[in-house]
Amino acid sequence: MASSSSRTIRLAVIPGDGIGPEVVAEGLKVLDVVAPAHGLAFDRTSYDLGAARWHRTGETLPDAVLEELRGQDVILLGAVGDPSVPSGVLERGLLLRARFELDHYVNLRPVKLFPGVETPLAGVKPEDIDMVVVREGTEGPYTGVGGVLRKGTPHEVATQESVNTAFGVERVVRHAFEVAASRPRKKLTLVHKDNVLTFAGDLYQRVLKRVGEEYPQVTTDYCHVDAATMFFVNQPQRFDVVVTDNLFGDIITDIGAAIAGGIGLAASGNVNPDRTAPSMFEPVHGSAPDIAGRAKADPTATILSVAMLLDHVGAHEAARRVEQAVSADLAERGSAVRATHEVGDAIAERV
Amino acid sequence: MASSSSRTIRLAVIPGDGIGPEVVAEGLKVLDVVAPAHGLAFDRTSYDLGAARWHRTGETLPDAVLEELRGQDVILLGAVGDPSVPSGVLERGLLLRARFELDHYVNLRPVKLFPGVETPLAGVKPEDIDMVVVREGTEGPYTGVGGVLRKGTPHEVATQESVNTAFGVERVVRHAFEVAASRPRKKLTLVHKDNVLTFAGDLYQRVLKRVGEEYPQVTTDYCHVDAATMFFVNQPQRFDVVVTDNLFGDIITDIGAAIAGGIGLAASGNVNPDRTAPSMFEPVHGSAPDIAGRAKADPTATILSVAMLLDHVGAHEAARRVEQAVSADLAERGSAVRATHEVGDAIAERV
Numbered sequence: 001m002a003s004s005s006s007r008t009i010r011l012a013v014i015p016g017d018g019i020g021p022e023v024v025a026e027g028l029k030v031l032d033v034v035a036p037a038h039g040l041a042f043d044r045t046s047y048d049l050g051a052a053r054w055h056r057t058g059e060t061l062p063d064a065v066l067e068e069l070r071g072q073d074v075i076l077l078g079a080v081g082d083p084s085v086p087s088g089v090l091e092r093g094l095l096l097r098a099r100f101e102l103d104h105y106v107n108l109r110p111v112k113l114f115p116g117v118e119t120p121l122a123g124v125k126p127e128d129i130d131m132v133v134v135r136e137g138t139e140g141p142y143t144g145v146g147g148v149l150r151k152g153t154p155h156e157v158a159t160q161e162s163v164n165t166a167f168g169v170e171r172v173v174r175h176a177f178e179v180a181a182s183r184p185r186k187k188l189t190l191v192h193k194d195n196v197l198t199f200a201g202d203l204y205q206r207v208l209k210r211v212g213e214e215y216p217q218v219t220t221d222y223c224h225v226d227a228a229t230m231f232f233v234n235q236p237q238r239f240d241v242v243v244t245d246n247l248f249g250d251i252i253t254d255i256g257a258a259i260a261g262g263i264g265l266a267a268s269g270n271v272n273p274d275r276t277a278p279s280m281f282e283p284v285h286g287s288a289p290d291i292a293g294r295a296k297a298d299p300t301a302t303i304l305s306v307a308m309l310l311d312h313v314g315a316h317e318a319a320r321r322v323e324q325a326v327s328a329d330l331a332e333r334g335s336a337v338r339a340t341h342e343v344g345d346a347i348a349e350r351v
Numbered sequence: 352m353a354s355s356s357s358r359t360i361r362l363a364v365i366p367g368d369g370i371g372p373e374v375v376a377e378g379l380k381v382l383d384v385v386a387p388a389h390g391l392a393f394d395r396t397s398y399d400l401g402a403a404r405w406h407r408t409g410e411t412l413p414d415a416v417l418e419e420l421r422g423q424d425v426i427l428l429g430a431v432g433d434p435s436v437p438s439g440v441l442e443r444g445l446l447l448r449a450r451f452e453l454d455h456y457v458n459l460r461p462v463k464l465f466p467g468v469e470t471p472l473a474g475v476k477p478e479d480i481d482m483v484v485v486r487e488g489t490e491g492p493y494t495g496v497g498g499v500l501r502k503g504t505p506h507e508v509a510t511q512e513s514v515n516t517a518f519g520v521e522r523v524v525r526h527a528f529e530v531a532a533s534r535p536r537k538k539l540t541l542v543h544k545d546n547v548l549t550f551a552g553d554l555y556q557r558v559l560k561r562v563g564e565e566y567p568q569v570t571t572d573y574c575h576v577d578a579a580t581m582f583f584v585n586q587p588q589r590f591d592v593v594v595t596d597n598l599f600g601d602i603i604t605d606i607g608a609a610i611a612g613g614i615g616l617a618a619s620g621n622v623n624p625d626r627t628a629p630s631m632f633e634p635v636h637g638s639a640p641d642i643a644g645r646a647k648a649d650p651t652a653t654i655l656s657v658a659m660l661l662d663h664v665g666a667h668e669a670a671r672r673v674e675q676a677v678s679a680d681l682a683e684r685g686s687a688v689r690a691t692h693e694v695g696d697a698i699a700e701r702v
C-alpha cells in the first residue's frame with residue numbers, strides 16, 4: 001500500500017569483494033521496488049571496503065568509517081574476502097570488527113526449506129526444515145584472544161581462547177527465548193559441548209535454566225554440537241530455535257544452509273537488539289572469487305537478507321512481500337540456470 | 352588359515368556404560384572367531400570403569416588402573432557416560448584422560464558408505480563416500496585449560512583455551528600424509544578455521560606446507576570447517592583424507608557418521624602410532640542410555656572397531672575378514688530389525 005508521507009532510513013551498503021557487489025545490486029533492486037510501496041525511503045551510502053581498499057591503503061575498517069557507520073540506521077553487506085589477501089585479514093579486520101564494534105550479539109540465521117527447493121536429503125519435506133539459529137556474535141572463540149610463542153620453531157605454541165561472559169551469554173539466550181516464544185512450536189535447543197568445554201558449557205547451561213524460568217511456555221533441551229550436526233542431516237525436525245556460541249553457530253548454520261538448498265539461499269542478520277548501533281544484514285555465503293563477475297551468483301540469499309533488514313526496521317509487511325516473492329520464485333525455479341540479474345529481475349517483478 | 356603356534360596379545364576391555372557392554376560382547380564374539388584362525392590369542396582383562404564405579408568410589412580412571420592399562424597391548428572400549436553422572440565427569444575423567452595419558456594423538460575415523468546401507472543423502476553412491484578423518488587427539492580445545500571467574504554472578508567469565516603445539520600438529524599432520532600416501536587418490540585436506548582462529552590455523556597451515564614437501568605424491572588442499580560440513584552433505588566426493596584439530600574432528604566425524612548410514616556403523620581408533628602406550632579402539636557412538644539393556648543397539652560400529660584393532664596389531668588378513676563379513680551383512684541387512692546379539696551372530700558366522 002503506497003502512503004503519501006515516507007519514512008527515511010539511512011542505509012549503509014558495503015558491497016565488498018567477489019560476488020558481493022553483484023548480489024548486493026539485486027538486493028537493492030528489490031528494495032527499490034518494495035520500499036516506496038510501503039512508505040519507506042532508503043537514503044543510501046556506499047562504502048568502499050574490502051580487498052581493493054586493503055591493497056590500496058592497507059586499511060580494512062578504519063576508525064573514521066566505523067564512526068560513520070554508527071550514524072547509519074542499518075547496513076547491507078555483500079561479502080568480504082579475496083585470495084590475494086592473507087586469510088583472516090579482511091575477516092577479522094572488517095567483518096568481525098564490525099560485528100564486535102557494533103555489538104551484533106545476535107547472529108540470526110533462519111534455516112528453512114522453501115517448497116520447490118531441492119535438498120540433498122532424501123525424503124525430507126519443507127515442513128521438516130524450519131528453524132532459526134540464534135548464534136552468539138560477540139564473544140566465544142571469536143574474540144581473537146590468544147597468541148603464538150616461538151613461532152616457526154619446533155617449540156611453537158599457538159593458543160586461541162574462548163571467552164564467555166554471563167553478560168554476553170544471558171543477553172543472547174534471552175533473545176533466543178523471545179524468538180522461541182514467538183513461534184508456534186516454542187522449543188529452544190541449546191547446542192554446545194558441555195562435556196568437554198566444561199567451563200563455557202556450564203555457564204550456558206546455568207543461564208538457559210535461569211532465564212528459562214521466565215519463559216515457562218518454552219520447552220528447552222540440550223544437544224552436543226557433534227550430535228546436532230548429525231541430527232541436522234537425519235532428523236532436522238528436532239529443531240525449532242537453536243541457541244549456540246559463535247563458533248558452533250558458524251558451523252551448524254553452514255550445514256543448515258546445505259540441507260535447506262544450499263548457500264545461495266541462506267540469509268542472516270547481525271543484530272544489535274538494543275539498537276545502540278546499526279544492525280548488519282548479509283548473505284551467509286562468502287565472496288566466491290571463482291565465479292565473481294560472471295553473473296553466476298545466486299542473489300536470493302541477499303534478497304532474503306533484505307527481507308530480514310526490512311523486518312528489523314519495522315517494515316514487516318514489506319518484509320513479507322519480499323519473502324513471498326522469493327518463495328514464489330523458488331517454487332517455479334526448477335533447474336533453469338539464470339544469470340544473477342535475471343533472478344533479481346524475476347523477484348523484483350513479483351514484489 | 353589356522354596356524355599351530357599362536358601370538359598372544361594382551362587386550363584390555365572397558366565395556367563402560369549403557370549399551371557399551373552389549374556392543375563390546377558382540378565385538379569380542381567376532382574376535383573370538385577370527386583370532387584363532389589367524390594364529391592370534393587375546394589375553395583379556397576387563398576393567399570395571401564408568402558410571403557405576405564413579406557412584407561407588409568416586410573414581411573415573413584411577414592412577415593404578417591407568418598404570419595397568421599401560422602394560423596392555425591394546426584396548427577395546429564400549430562407551431562411557433550416564434545421565435546420573437554430571438556431564439563431563441566421565442568424559443573428561445575417563446575417556447579423555449585415557450586418550451591424553453596414553454598419547455593417542457591420532458584419532459582415526461573412517462567415513463565409508465558400504466553398499467546396501469541407506470544414507471540420508473539423495474542420489475549418493477558408495478563410491479562417493481570413502482574418506483578417512485585423521486583427528487588430532489591430544490591438544491587443541493580439548494586440553495581442559497581454562498576456568499571460571501566470579502561463578503554464578505552477573506560478572507562471571509568462563510574461558511576455554513585451545514593449545515596447539517608444533518610438536519603436536521606436526522606428528523598428526525605427518526601421520527595424515529602417510530595415510531593419504533597409502534590410498535589411491537592421495538589427497539589430503541586440512542580442515543580448520545584459519546580466517547578466525549588465526550594463530551592455530553596458521554600453525555596448521557605452515558606445518559601442512561612444510562611436511563607436504565616430503566610427500567610430493569600427495570595433493571593437499573584446505574577447507575574452512577563451516578564449508579567442510581556443507582561439503583560433507585552436498586559434495587562428499589571432495590574428500591579423501593582429512594586432517595583436523597580435536598574439536599573440528601569431533602564435529603565433522605559425526606556428520607561423517609550421519610552421511611555414511613548412522614552412528615551405529617562408525618568405528619574409530621585412538622591411536623598412538625609410536626606405540627609408547629596401547630592404542631584404544633571404540634565405536635564413535637555414546638552410551639545411549641535410552642536403549643541400554645534392550646538388545647536394540649547396533650554392534651556393527653564396535654565390530655568394525657575390532658577390525659581396526661586387528662589392523663593395529665598387524666593382523667591385516669584377520670582385519671579384512673572382519674570387514675568383509677560386516678560388508679556382506681550390511682549388503683543383505685535391508686530393513687529387518689535384529690537384536691544386538693543377532694547382528695553379532697550373523698557377522699561372526701560369516702567371518
Ligand SMILES: CC(C)[C@H](C(=O)O)[C@@H](O)C(=O)O
Nearest residue numbers: 091092095250284546547577
Ligand atoms: C567469514 C567468516 C569470518 C564468517 C564467520 O566465521 O563468522 C563466515 O563464515 C560467516 O559465517 O559469517
Ligand SMILES: CC(C)[C@H](C(=O)O)[C@@H](O)C(=O)O
Nearest residue numbers: 195196226442443446601635
Ligand atoms: C564423549 C566425548 C568426550 C567424545 C569426544 O568429544 O571426543 C565423543 O564425542 C567422541 O567423538 O569420541
